Amino acid sequence: MDRARNLDRLGDPFDLAIIGGGATGLGAAVEAAARGYRTVLLEARDFAQGTSSRSTKLVHGGVRYLAQGNVGLVREALLERGRLRRNAPHLVGDLEFVVPAYAWWSGPYYGVGLKLYDVLAGRHRLGTSQLLSRAQVLERLPTLEPDQLKGGVRYFDGQFDDARLAVALALTASDLGAVLVNHASVVGLLKSGGKLRGVQVRDDETGREHEVSARAVVNATGVFADGIRRMDEPGAPALVTPSQGVHLVLPDAFLPGTHALMIPRTDDGRVLFVVPWHRRALVGTTDTPVPEVAVEPRPLEEEVAFLLEHAARYLTRDPRREDVLSVYAGLRPLVRAEGAASTASLSRDHSIFESPSGLVTIVGGKWTTYRRMGEDVVDHAARMAGLPERPSSTAELRLHGAPLDEKVEHSAAGTPSGMLAAYGTEADQVRALAEADPDLAVPMHPRLPYLMCEVAWAVRHEMARSVEDVLSRRTRALVLDARAAIECAPAVARVVARELGRDESWEAEQIASFTRRAEQSLLS
Numbered sequence: 001m002d003r004a005r006n007l008d009r010l011g012d013p014f015d016l017a018i019i020g021g022g023a024t025g026l027g028a029a030v031e032a033a034a035r036g037y038r039t040v041l042l043e044a045r046d047f048a049q050g051t052s053s054r055s056t057k058l059v060h061g062g063v064r065y066l067a068q069g070n071v072g073l074v075r076e077a078l079l080e081r082g083r084l085r086r087n088a089p090h091l092v093g094d095l096e097f098v099v100p101a102y103a104w105w106s107g108p109y110y111g112v113g114l115k116l117y118d119v120l121a122g123r124h125r126l127g128t129s130q131l132l133s134r135a136q137v138l139e140r141l142p143t144l145e146p147d148q149l150k151g152g153v154r155y156f157d158g159q160f161d162d163a164r165l166a167v168a169l170a171l172t173a174s175d176l177g178a179v180l181v182n183h184a185s186v187v188g189l190l191k192s193g194g195k196l197r198g199v200q201v202r203d204d205e206t207g208r209e210h211e212v213s214a215r216a217v218v219n220a221t222g223v224f225a226d227g228i229r230r231m232d233e234p235g236a237p238a239l240v241t242p243s244q245g246v247h248l249v250l251p252d253a254f255l256p257g258t259h260a261l262m263i264p265r266t267d268d269g270r271v272l273f274v275v276p277w278h279r280r281a282l283v284g285t286t287d288t289p290v291p292e293v294a295v296e297p298r299p300l301e302e303e304v305a306f307l308l309e310h311a312a313r314y315l316t317r318d319p320r321r322e323d324v325l326s327v328y329a330g331l332r333p334l335v336r337a338e339g340a341a342s343t344a345s346l347s348r349d350h351s352i353f354e355s356p357s358g359l360v361t362i363v364g365g366k367w368t369t370y371r372r373m374g375e376d377v378v379d380h381a382a383r384m385a386g387l388p389e390r391p392s393s394t395a396e397l398r399l400h401g402a403p404l405d406e407k408v409e410h411s412a413a414g415t416p417s418g419m420l421a422a423y424g425t426e427a428d429q430v431r432a433l434a435e436a437d438p439d440l441a442v443p444m445h446p447r448l449p450y451l452m453c454e455v456a457w458a459v460r461h462e463m464a465r466s467v468e469d470v471l472s473r474r475t476r477a478l479v480l481d482a483r484a485a486i487e488c489a490p491a492v493a494r495v496v497a498r499e500l501g502r503d504e505s506w507e508a509e510q511i512a513s514f515t516r517r518a519e520q521s522l523l524s
């Protein structure tokens with residue numbers, strides 16, 4: 001993906017312009033390009049910089065939806081889980097979850113529900129759920145609070161690296177001919193005779209504006225969707241209610257091993273996970289309605305306290321603020337029940353709306369179902385714009401970097417294991433950069449599982465444009481250890497500046513702005 005070349009192509013005529021480069025927009029771009037539609041995607045910040053890099057990292061059917069009786073939704077998500085696992089084995093793996101039972105009835109109760117989960121997964125089942133004795137639970141989760149523990153249930157789900165999957169989708173769309181540009185904000189909609197004919201986009205690196213012509217415009221901006229809708233209809237009522245979810249990242253000493261802990265009911269009636277991920281333990285999440293949409297949502301003190309308190313309740317060692325390596329918050333784009341009339345509601349999970357001028361907005365859903373959402377929204381937009389009808393082929397489409405033989409070594413805890421595993425078939429090329437240049441052969445930081453060659457690779461091939469793009473989403477340094485990320489920012493900035501041909505003042509500004517950003521991920 002070459003950003004400069006893609007900027008030059010913005011003058012081409014497109015069939016579809018997609019606004020937003022999160023899971024939803026990228027899924028739509030892959031879908032549209034795979035059907036042969038001329039596709040452009042514009043992302044105001046970086047790919048997955050919004051909600052799509054801040055998830056619990058689960059590719060799941062949603063045990064919670066099952067408890068709500070939403071069987072259709074669970075079945076659809078389980079089907080997509082199976083497809084994603086097959087099409088991106090370098091980024092998705094299986095994870096065994098344990099639901100502890102502290103009351104005699106809860107083991108059998110959750111056991112029955114999870115059997116239904118197995119049945120719904122059908123041939124896409126990752127493993128069989130099973131009742132566990134107290135000893136079997138503690139063998140899997142040695143740091144689980146043993147007092148009053150009666151037993152438990154195990155079940156299987158998928159796990160992934162969200163921002164890396166977003167990069168893989170962007171590269172896949174690009175391989176298929178789509179034009180993608182990050183750090184490019186849509187600032188207006190172009191109309192003629194009351195109908196949309198394209199978008200006005202600003203290159204946020206230079207301030208230069210471009211007109212992009214497209215037969216259909218898809219608004220996939222998540223919690224920002226109402227802002228785009230109001231560029232179309234200034235008085236449009238709000239569709240999206242943002243709800244914040246926070247995660248704490250702890251050292252793996254709090255959850256050693258390869259099993260995840262699932263608490264089906266917290267004090268506020270939610271599901272809580274403690275999940276092993278890249279040799280850390282992720283604790284999440286919360287569900288807090290927030291009045292305003294922020295680019296960088298801030299965790300509230302009460303959310304942090306809630307997570308620390310619940311983790312302490314179920315783990316033998318109580319985590320304290322100073323144990324937290326990083327904290328992150330994301331906003332769910334929930335659809336308002338009383339929102340504007342829906343022209344098509346294709347699933348209970350996500351909704352598609354069409355305005356009189358033809359703006360197609362897609363909101364809701366989850367990462368796991370991004371492919372299905374892309375299929376639905378491209379069907380809708382193509383029909384609306386009168387594009388030639390073409391069937392979807394993405395259910396079987398291998399994503400960029402996916403090995404053909406599916407033989408990927410996975411760590412027992414879900415994510416593919418080993419240095420550079422996330423690059424799949426390109427890992428050797430990334431490694432070759434280190435072999436050619438000793439400066440790139442060194443680790444990024446002693447506490448991080450990355451090499452400096454990944455920085456150069458990210459800039460050259462993955463459209464990373466800043467230190468934050470590299471440390472937050474091309475690698476996951478900021479999530480794994482915010483302090484380590486701050487410490488290696490100067491070395492990373494040097495490589496990014498060299499690759500982009502920037503001067504020392506740019507480098508210094510990058511270090512300062514990344515440090516300010518990363519300090520928000522620290523609790524103490």
Ligand SMILES: Cc1cc2nc3c(=O)[nH]c(=O)nc-3n(C[C@H](O)[C@H](O)[C@H](O)COP(=O)(O)OP(=O)(O)OC[C@H]3O[C@@H](n4cnc5c(N)ncnc54)[C@H](O)[C@@H]3O)c2cc1C
Nearest residue numbers: 020022023024044050051052056058186222245366367368
């Ligand atoms: C706490 C939490 C945990 C979750 N955990 C899971 C999980 O484990 N598994 C799962 O399947 N799902 C999970 N989800 C759901 C999933 O993360 C979201 O459904 C998904 O990421 C939403 O993607 P999106 O593309 O719609 O929105 P976003 O990722 O927010 O993307 C929208 C993009 O639009 C861009 N944009 C905004 N305005 C403009 C503009 N004017 N011009 C150009 N671009 C613009 C933004 O910069 C942003 O990148 C979780 C969600 C949350 C909040």
